[in-house]
Amino acid sequence: MSTVERNMVIAGEQLAVDHIYDCVTQDRKAVESFRLSNLGDCPDAGLVSHPDLPKEYGRREDLGHQPLVIERIDLIEDPDDRLTWYIGRGTVRDRQGDLALVKWTSKLATAWRLAGPDNPGDVRRRRQLRCEGPKVLDYSDTEIQVITDKGETVPAPILDEEPDPFLLADLDLARDGVMRDIVETIQRHQLRLVADDRKGLLVIQGGPGTGKTAVGLHRVTWLLDNEHFTADQVLVIGPHKAFLQYVRDVLPRLGSRGVATVDVAALWPGDVRATDPITARLVKSDERMAKVLHNAVENLIREDLAIDEGFNFRGARLDMDKAELVRLMEAAREARGSYLVRRRRFIDTTIDWLMTQYAELTRVKNTDGRLRTQLEKVSAVSSLFNRLWPSASAEQVFRHLLADRDSLKAAAFGVLTLDEQDALARPQARRLSDEPWSAEDLVCLEELRWLLTGENERRYQHLIIDEAQDLTPMQAKSLARWCPSGSMTVLGDLAQTTGVRQYDVWERLADIMTGPEGWHIAELGVGYRVPTDVMKFAAMLGTKISPSTSIPASVRPPSADALEVASVSKQRIVAETVSRAQRLAMKDGDQARSVAVLTPPSDELHSEIADRIAAAQESALPGIGQQITVMPAHTAKGLEFDHVVVVEPHLFAEQNSAGLRQLYVALTRCTQSLTVLHSSPLPAELGGPVKAPLAVEKAQVAPPPAGERFADGDEFRVSLKERAGTDRKQAAHAQLKHMLAAELYGNERVPQLDTDFADIVCEGADGLGFYVISTQDADTYAELRALAPRLLEVEWASAQEIDRLFLVLPKEPQDLWAVDVIKRLFDVQIIWRTETGWAGPSADAALGR
Numbered sequence: 001m002s003t004v005e006r007n008m009v010i011a012g013e014q015l016a017v018d019h020i021y022d023c024v025t026q027d028r029k030a031v032e033s034f035r036l037s038n039l040g041d042c043p044d045a046g047l048v049s050h051p052d053l054p055k056e057y058g059r060r061e062d063l064g065h066q067p068l069v070i071e072r073i074d075l076i077e078d079p080d081d082r083l084t085w086y087i088g089r090g091t092v093r094d095r096q097g098d099l100a101l102v103k104w105t106s107k108l109a110t111a112w113r114l115a116g117p118d119n120p121g122d123v124r125r126r127r128q129l130r131c132e133g134p135k136v137l138d139y140s141d142t143e144i145q146v147i148t149d150k151g152e153t154v155p156a157p158i159l160d161e162e163p164d165p166f167l168l169a170d171l172d173l174a175r176d177g178v179m180r181d182i183v184e185t186i187q188r189h190q191l192r193l194v195a196d197d198r199k200g201l202l203v204i205q206g207g208p209g210t211g212k213t214a215v216g217l218h219r220v221t222w223l224l225d226n227e228h229f230t231a232d233q234v235l236v237i238g239p240h241k242a243f244l245q246y247v248r249d250v251l252p253r254l255g256s257r258g259v260a261t262v263d264v265a266a267l268w269p270g271d272v273r274a275t276d277p278i279t280a281r282l283v284k285s286d287e288r289m290a291k292v293l294h295n296a297v298e299n300l301i302r303e304d305l306a307i308d309e310g311f312n313f314r315g316a317r318l319d320m321d322k323a324e325l326v327r328l329m330e331a332a333r334e335a336r337g338s339y340l341v342r343r344r345r346f347i348d349t350t351i352d353w354l355m356t357q358y359a360e361l362t363r364v365k366n367t368d369g370r371l372r373t374q375l376e377k378v379s380a381v382s383s384l385f386n387r388l389w390p391s392a393s394a395e396q397v398f399r400h401l402l403a404d405r406d407s408l409k410a411a412a413f414g415v416l417t418l419d420e421q422d423a424l425a426r427p428q429a430r431r432l433s434d435e436p437w438s439a440e441d442l443v444c445l446e447e448l449r450w451l452l453t454g455e456n457e458r459r460y461q462h463l464i465i466d467e468a469q470d471l472t473p474m475q476a477k478s479l480a481r482w483c484p485s486g487s488m489t490v491l492g493d494l495a496q497t498t499g500v501r502q503y504d505v506w507e508r509l510a511d512i513m514t515g516p517e518g519w520h521i522a523e524l525g526v527g528y529r530v531p532t533d534v535m536k537f538a539a540m541l542g543t544k545i546s547p548s549t550s551i552p553a554s555v556r557p558p559s560a561d562a563l564e565v566a567s568v569s570k571q572r573i574v575a576e577t578v579s580r581a582q583r584l585a586m587k588d589g590d591q592a593r594s595v596a597v598l599t600p601p602s603d604e605l606h607s608e609i610a611d612r613i614a615a616a617q618e619s620a621l622p623g624i625g626q627q628i629t630v631m632p633a634h635t636a637k638g639l640e641f642d643h644v645v646v647v648e649p650h651l652f653a654e655q656n657s658a659g660l661r662q663l664y665v666a667l668t669r670c671t672q673s674l675t676v677l678h679s680s681p682l683p684a685e686l687g688g689p690v691k692a693p694l695a696v697e698k699a700q701v702a703p704p705p706a707g708e709r710f711a712d713g714d715e716f717r718v719s720l721k722e723r724a725g726t727d728r729k730q731a732a733h734a735q736l737k738h739m740l741a742a743e744l745y746g747n748e749r750v751p752q753l754d755t756d757f758a759d760i761v762c763e764g765a766d767g768l769g770f771y772v773i774s775t776q777d778a779d780t781y782a783e784l785r786a787l788a789p790r791l792l793e794v795e796w797a798s799a800q801e802i803d804r805l806f807l808v809l810p811k812e813p814q815d816l817w818a819v820d821v822i823k824r825l826f827d828v829q830i831i832w833r834t835e836t837g838w839a840g841p842s843a844d845a846a847l848g849r
């Protein structure tokens with residue numbers, strides 16, 4: 001088509017768009033004159049809902065500079081005989097009340113936009129309009145059906161999917177820290193999920209930048225506009241406050257006001273005052289904890305404390321017979337309702353019983369409410385209730401449960417292992433108000449509050465949960481209770497899990513949250529944020545940390561400077577980071593591009609970089625290079641920036657698998673370029689060197705065969721010595737030992753190598769440490785547990801006063817949680833070799849650092 005022809009099309013569309021804007025002006029005038037004639041000088045509160053006005057009058061979305069009209073649809077057949085329709089951000093009617101513009105969320109518009117040659121419906125052609133406010137700049141046609149020479153209507157040929165040019169232009173725009181809507185360029189596979197009207201819970205899994213957040217927010221508007229829910233029935237949950245700031249404009253711009261948004265940490269009331277050890281976090285966040293809490297509450301009811309007793313009331317002697325009390329308690333226990341509701345029932349039935357006795361003894365007929373209240377207040381009666389069925393707050397119950405071994409044992413019997421019970425146990429703070437509640441505790445407290453009172457903190461008809469992969473089972477359970485219909489949109493990416501739990505599949509969470517209508521899962525597989533080359537680089541890591549999730553294919557065309565991975569000396573890493581970030585901030589001249597420096601979990605490095613960048617920005621000319629954000633990588637979840645600098649990836653890798661997942665999040669935040677600066681080799685998961693000799697050797701060190709007998713302890717000692725000798729012949733064993741010895745020397749310790757039983761013995765500030773090296777496969781709890789007794793054997797055999805036992809492994813065990821359990825069970829501390837050094841909760845102590 002020639003330029004002249006194209007311009008003619010644009011001119012024609014301009015006329016149509018002008019007409020729509022004229023209708024909007026008419027509409028405003030009509031509203032104004034309606035207001036003046038009906039409400040006089042009164043403020044126009046209530047006007048938009050006036051019964052005499054069509055519902056869209058006066059309800060124009062605040063579009064800012066965004067265009068109102070976005071698409072033209074041509075139909076083959078139309079019951080309304082129109083054949084041509086326009087879709088836009090709002091509904092507009094002409095003077096006759098006919099639709100001039102159909103809102104994108106309407107059923108009609110959704111069906112037209114979902115049409116393609118594979119399901120054409122009545123649609124012949126979709127014409128996307130590129131407008132700047134009311135001005136039409138360009139258009140792009142997609143033929144859906146064509147009419148053949150013979151006059152037949154057939155689906156248009158499906159062309160090789162060329163990326164939509166308007167979409168690519170949109171994706172290339174600078175990010176200013178506030179998310180935009182995607183109404184103009186939403187893709188069919190995204191719209192299908194936005195408008196999915198199946199009941200129940202919808203899980204949307206998608207890799208970084210696939211539009212999950214965008215889809216979730218547009219879905220809110222679609223559901224509200226189609227009257228599935230009202231704004232106050234919906235809650236949007238995001239991962240953190242910065243994320244809520246980032247998405248804050250989207251819903252108002254889409255015309256959806258009054259929808260509550262909240263970050264996940266703020267959902268459960270109370271202040272987080274402490275962080276629990278990982279073992280306690282794992283138990284407290286597991287859904288079995290709900291059963292423990294349930295038991296703890298039921299155990300407050302004490303039929304065993306009932307005794308025969310009696311008391312005087314207004315001249316009559318009333319008896320409280322033990323058997324009857326127990327019967328009343330059991331009836332109330334079995335009744336429906338919360339703990340306190342059933343307590344009330346027990347009190348009421350007991351008072352009934354006592355009133356009957358009183359009436360018989362005194363022949364008083366009128367046992368009215370006042371008399372009942374008096375009776376309930378008699379100290380013998382009230383203390384009986386408090387003893388047998390005490391009233392308690394969630395905080396009191398939980399505090400007692402954690403501190404009182406017997407209560408914990410009774411509540412956790414058959415639910416938690418002894419190790420898990422140990423992990424929960426903690427002493428009471430001096431006062432209830434001083435209890436160091438952790439984030440996991442707050443969720444447990446809410447569960448308890450519900451068990452006690454039967455009242456929910458919140459209640460909704462639909463939840464939209466972003467970054468849901470980080471929910472714990474207990475959190476999921478709580479959310480399910482707040483939304484009993486089970487109508488939810490659950491968005492997330494299992495590969496980006498950085499929470500305390502890691503899931504391989506969505507079933508676990510979905511099964512907890514699902515309601516009577518069940519759940520479905522859908523996947524978004526196309527990446528819109530991350531440039532192709534960056535995504536390929538990050539994919540190396542993504543496939544390692546979450547083999548079961550697929551990596552999105554980026555629609556962004558390759559570009560030469562999207563990815564730079566540079567090695568820098570340790571001394572220069574901070575200076576280099578600062579200067580790179582500044583250069584990136586000034587890169588695109590007049591386009592203000594956002595730059596983020598994402599730092600590893602090292603407070604020191606983070607502060608140093610943040611301080612230097614703040615100082616550099618202060619001294620910069622206004623507006624030049626000033627939009628640099630420095631943040632720890634884990635706080636960047638869900639956000640995006642034009643240019644991202646990720647510093648020292650090996651420091652993430654040293655953390656454990658959660659560190660690697662944080663690194664994956666960090667690597668996938670950019671829309672234009674990623675710079676990776678490292679002073680140590682990249683982690684193996686990102687193509688860095690694999691330390692081959694340290695590869696784990698399978699079961700070289702087997703425990704003594706089951707049938708093996710030793711005549712006495714000395715013979716066993718000899719066998720242990722021989723076993724140590726055999727182990728030491730392995731090259732990997734020797735290498736690990738020498739690396740550890742070198743580290744100890746480096747920390748001014750004097751290790752003694754190859755003693756009779758231990759591979760290294762070393763005296764330190766904390767006393768004598770014994771180190772046993774294992775090259776055996778040790779990933780799972782079972783494998784670690786099988787190795788730990790070896791250290792106790794060594795301790796016994798050496799007959800020395802040993803203060804610390806260290807099991808030394810060639811790599812991080814997969815069941816990281818088990819490290820703490822082994823320490824508690826055997827008092828054996830585990831450290832392991834990483835790419836660049838040593839790690840483990842006790843690494844500093846083990847190495848004398």
Ligand SMILES: Nc1ncnc2c1ncn2[C@@H]1O[C@H](COP(=O)(O)OP(=O)(O)OP(=O)(O)O)[C@@H](O)[C@H]1O
Nearest residue numbers: 182185186187208209210211212213214528529638
């Ligand atoms: N159809 C589209 N048109 C225009 N922009 C889009 C489209 N789909 C997604 N985007 C843009 O791609 C970027 C990534 O989208 P979004 O943040 O929703 O992805 P996500 O899947 O939630 O990512 P992550 O899991 O990494 O946080 C955003 O800037 C979003 O506006």
